[in-house]
Amino acid sequence: MDEHDLSVVIVTWNVRGLLPACLESLQADLKESDLESEVIVVDNGSSDGTVELVAERFPFVQLIALGENRGFAAANNIGFARSHGRAILLLNPDTEVLPGAITWLWRALHAAPHVGLVGACLLNSDGSLQSAGYRFPGYVQNLLDFFPIHPRLIGSRLNGRFGPGDGLTPFAVDHPLGACMMVRREVVEKVGGLDEGYFYYSEEIDWCRRIRAAGWTILTAPAALVVHHAGGSTRQISEASFLQLHRSRARYFCRWHGRTFVRRLAWLAELAAGWAALRARLTGRADLAVRARLLRQAAAIYRHTPCCDESV
Template sequence: MQTRPVVSVIIVSYNTREMTLDCLRALYADLAGLDSEVWVVDNASTDGSPAAIRAAFPAVHLLENSRNVGFGIANNQAMARAGGEFFLLLNTDAFPKPGAVGSLVAYLRAHPDTAIAGPRLLNADGSLQISCFPFPSPSRAWLENLWISTALPNHPVVGDYRRWPHDRERQVDTVIGACMLVRRTAYEQVGGFDENFFMYTEEIEWQRRLRDRNWQIAFTPTAQVTHLGGASGATEAARINRHFFDSLDYYEWKHHGLAGLISLRLAMTIGCFLRSILWTLVLVAVPRRRPLARSKARLQAWLTVRQATHWRLDLRGRAQC
């Protein structure tokens, strides 16, 4: 009788060949002794990723898409096929430290009411990376875009998740999707990612649905993962922001209705406008910061116009990466 693996690791790859290989090396070093399987879903990479993965890691279950279907659909494809008791969703730029996966498994086994456990994320230099956040809402958008949360860092709605030192276990609203361990039975109850999302916010919406079904989301610092994140220029930043705001619009519309969406967009428009003014002042007053300030001012001005004028909930139809 075939036994179910403890963990099915799922990695979505898109033109990150060398990083994906590095991720797999770190992963397999951590998985030693743990009954597991590894799935990689490649979203039509053009950098030779599939061939390189096959050559270096023949045991990997590799799914190849003919186009970039996005983060959520790709993960859903693998979760529908994977056999693990738990799913570890792992970004290609996330590198588990020794014992990380085992610590996450131990946490979920000790807390049967918890659907997702997230690790302590570290930057490349070893510093803490904030990885837990409250659910988005219109009121929170106003607090953040008018800098009220900055002026009141201990505000219970916004400040708490950013101020605590991430040195103890606790229940949270959301953990970011760079690395999360998911209980299969929770997935079977609520389903996978909403496939109307292409990228960004889909893991937040998923955790919202889990919380609505009385599942808990948790952070545990005993598991540590280095997460590099992405660096981008002005053109790339504009594309990323477009996808992010499209997804945030859909989240607000889905969970807070039209009134919530309108409130969010008004808060975001005002916030982007204020930031464009701030960066313009930096551009004029601080010569050594001019290259950065010019780029930031242009981006925030573009976002101001985009937030005020773009009102289509056009998610699956938007341009591919």
């Protein structure tokens, strides 16, 4: 087996329009980093020509075409198994790696032996801050998610979000957003890969919780700047992805917080659905009626998650 410094694993699903910018920016920054690297694209059954694009335009990529959508966690784990790097970079296809980001992530990961995973500082398409890391979610984050809040609160510490610090010094977080994070192979070998019970969403939060529980530190490298055109892999299925988000959250909260916590989330979702329905009637807004319907479905997901079933 030829060992590399770094393996990059990118999971794709119908992202033909976004992937070239990702791969081109990645290739340029890997070249500047001087790291021995490999790039692996695992395709989840794309039907838009993503596989053909990679095969034709990016010969440096190792392409694994699964032929079906196995989910984000399972596809990443397949990429891990194929990889040879001493570290692995999980990168979303709807990202663009800015110059120097790979080097900053690598340096932060190897700054101390207890550092197990490092996330990038993610920017929106307009260059504004999107994410510099999070605290593990709890009641407050769910409350702010279920009910309309002032936009300023979305990116606040109250909502479990970190700012970029001084822009240079890495700092500890509970977890980064999964769009760009570098992990030691040793961590994967000791903790295991992503939980494939999560089809999409929350898998990186669960993984980081397991990594933290095993004694590793998780950092954000704020100088590692990556543009994340958020939702590029999921915007085709907005209602379906909303419900999948809550299925994944239910799994996460059952595992880490237990039955009572998830029952309370069901109650909160029902309350939020009632509030949205009332506002829909008062204003005539169709979007609020849709939100009320989806929140009722989310409440049912939390209520019927196995850990909430008395027979379990």
